[in-house]
Amino acid sequence: MSRPGRAGPARRAVLGLLCLLLAAGPAGCARQPDASRHVLTVLGPWTGREAESFGELLDRFEESNEGVRVDYQGTTATREVLLSGVLAGDPPDVAVLPVLGDLADYVQRDRLRRLDEDVVDDGDYAGPWLSRPAGMSERYWLPVKVDLKSIVWYEKGNPPDASAREDVTRWCVGMGSDATSGWPGSDWIEDILLQRSGAAAYDAWATGEMEWTADPVVDAWRVWGTFMAGDDRAAETALTTDHRGPGGGNGLLFDPGRACDLEHQGSFARSLYGDDAPRADFAPSSALLPGTDGRGDAREVSGDFAAMFAESEQARALMRFLASLDAQRAWATGVDPPFFSAHRGVTQEAYPEDDTVSRRIVREFRQAERLCLDASDVMPPTIRRIFHEKVLEFLAAPRQDPVRLLEQIQRVKEGLPGDTPWLEEACG
Known part of the structure; x- marks a missing residue:
């Protein structure tokens, strides 16, 4: 902002x-x-x-x-x-x-x-x-x-319960971010994959060792798509909403024009909340994202x-x-x-x-079993860009099977030059 x-x-x-x-x-x-x-x-x-x-x-x-x-x-x-x-x-x-x-x-x-x-x-x-x-x-x-990215923000005094995993209408979701629109959606998919399939699978995917059509990746996309399709307007609203909220406002979570009370956003979100930042509190995402059960001990950063x-x-x-x-x-x-x-x-x-x-x-940084870097951030630029593009395309019809989109990303990956650098690890 x-x-x-x-x-x-x-x-x-x-x-x-x-x-x-x-x-x-x-x-x-x-x-x-x-x-x-x-x-x-x-x-x-x-x-x-x-x-x-x-x-x-x-x-x-x-x-x-x-x-x-x-x-x-x-x-x-x-x-x-x-x-x-x-x-x-x-x-x-x-x-x-x-x-x-x-x-x-x-x-x-x-x-x-x-x-x-x-x-x-x-x-x-x-x-x-x-x-x-x-x-x-x-x-x-x-x-x-x-x-820290594996967190969910809410207003102090109103902590969420597990029912939030099933109710998309409670969530503030915006895909807009200038030239890099789509990354808030990749954050959802990454965190769901990490919490459901674990750090080893996440690391293999982020460092190019796992195909985009592998089961953990497809599973994460399907879980997010089913969740976003849980309300007829949720996906469309997300596509037309800036993740920073309205200009001159205090972010999505404290936007009086929205009825949401939860936001999956990194620890930097308080800089978006302006004067309302002291009212914000957080919980780990491992028990609140769709398809999660609270047992995930790794955190995306x-x-x-x-x-x-x-x-x-x-x-x-x-x-x-x-x-x-x-x-x-x-x-x-x-x-x-x-x-x-x-x-x-x-x-x-x-x-x-x-x-x-x-x-x-x-404490979350220090006590997590594994810290895993944002997957799209460590991927080669070409893969990161098409990842974000396909997130937006998927959200335009979240009930679709994501395999076709993931096959397209996989073909781009296979077409990269042989000397394209990949990081040695995403999870420490």
Whole structure:
């Protein structure tokens, strides 16, 4: 959700998509030359309050690295803006992306710079967060911010019961998300597959070892389709609804124009709820999604990963700083609602005692039997895009047998070049 960023002498203005694409744009968008300082450009997905917090973190880096200035450029179209810069031969020094599949593709094309061995300590970032392309020993990215996805949001004081598994009318569902519409549906399918078939099957599917027409995949699509077909208008409404809710509102869960009281959305959803965020509480999805029984002990997660596109001593120092415990703790707790870190040192005690929701989310991260990265995020870009497209096509007629759509995805997968990179694991 895009909001205006802050301005001020301590942090250069957050530049939007227009400023990035117009090299000869107005003076307000142009970078100001400073021959006395080394300028690092950082591209990321955060705007508004999130960008303010990240800007304050970068201020701390500048203070401890005299002679370096960091220009942060925030946009919700990070993939498109980054690709434009790479193709033009002018990528940012560092970029933050939520999709490891894209970063693996950049490694394959020799666009990313390898991280020094001392940038990330394996003991600090366990689980799936340091997963890399199969057969590769070098590291090229690090997790800056993470989210828990196997959760269901509801209003405090109104906890859901198991009957929610059968009643689609209670759920807030929106597929709209600008150029990436469809991913909220892939989240449903992924989480259902994880909770019903387990982490081993999920990992095999996400890393390309399982066919799209395999029983666990078909089963997850059918369960979701049957659920969404439980009300004549549910699927159509989802297709015409933005997952962020109406503009200027407080998300779908707190939209007064909707009668739903449950939302399957990641821990980042509180940033969509605005002033109503303190009213939101959550429960694990393992007992509330259709076809689940509460016995699932794995959790789906996602992350925003920083990677270095232009190598320099200053860029390496920034990557090392972003991975540090001090930076991770300050970044995670420096905004309201707070973020979450994959760093093991950022424990629940980093959050205020009265912020029980944040502390419980941290416990979910730490106590889950397995953490599994968002499957579509780790898949090659071509597969991710057709996955999202077929989600929308399936939702247009949710009573259809999904096998035909899954066969189409499988054919695209089989047509990928033999050297297409897949991650070695999705589940830690």
